[in-house]
Amino acid sequence: MDQVQLETFQAVVEQGSFEGAARVLHVTPSAVSQRIKALERAIGQVLVRRAKPCTATVAGEALIRFAGQVALLEKEALDQARGGTRVSIVVNADSLNTWFLPVLTQVPAATFEIHTDDQDYTADLLRSGTAMAAVTAENVAVQGCRVERLGAMRYLAIAAPGLSFESAPMIVYNRKDQLQHRFLAMVGRRPPERIHYVPAAAAFNEAIRIGLGWGTVPEQNAEPLLASGQYVQIFPGEHLDIPLYWQYWRIESALLNELTAAVRTAAVTALR
Helix, strand or coil, X not given: CXXXXXXXXXXXXXXXXXXXXXXXXXXXXXXXXXHHHHHHHHHCCCCEECCCCCEECHHHHHHHHHHHHHHHHHHHHHHCCCCCEEEEEEEEHHHHHHCCHHHHCCCCCEEEEEEEECCCCCHHHHHCCCCCEEEECCCCCCCCEEEEEEEEEEEEEEECCCCCCCCCCEEECCCCCCHHHHHHHHHCCCCCCCEEECCCHHHHHHHHHCCCCEEEEEHHHHHHHHXXXXXXXXXXXXXXXXXXXXXXXXXXXXXXXXXXXXXXXXHHHHCC
């Protein structure tokens, strides 16, 4: 494949338009259009949905991953002598708020772009080529990726003292978050009618602490506050374990190998 055409295709998807790609590449929109058409003729597939914003088709997503992998390997080679390669990772919010951030200190040669999403959706950014690696609940390898089991994150259903399942609304991170619903299905209860949505990890925990309602929280966050009496378990003795996996591009990258080793080490002590 023509490298210039491939870089142009990646720019169109990243910028969301032919005009945005033209600005980044310092060429005309007409030149961008010609390169994309030439690449599509060479591949024999439509690669870009001409919409606002422009997005990759299913065929195009595989090329986006390939373009990102080529760029990473090229940048690693160039940066060995001058330092610093950017690594894009997607991590579920609870992992980011508990055990994952210290992992990054073990890879000092890299700079990081962190994306966050529900653990059931983090693999989507791998598919689109936006992320090079992900902490995800998906155990089936995304095309072009390796997958390793990390362990399970344990969740407890907690509330402020004096509240109970019958008396308190349910707090949910966002509309993708199904942890509370899974917990209730496990204990044979139906979701309540009253639900609060609090889409930030620290605010989610604070909402529970001040009595806004009950929610499921990682045991790493819950145990100190349970011990101090600031939280109570609304279903004592019950817990929900969510298996987590590390998925990353299947390329021979020294940086990704170093990051993967650090993730493995941290998960041994942080997860069940």
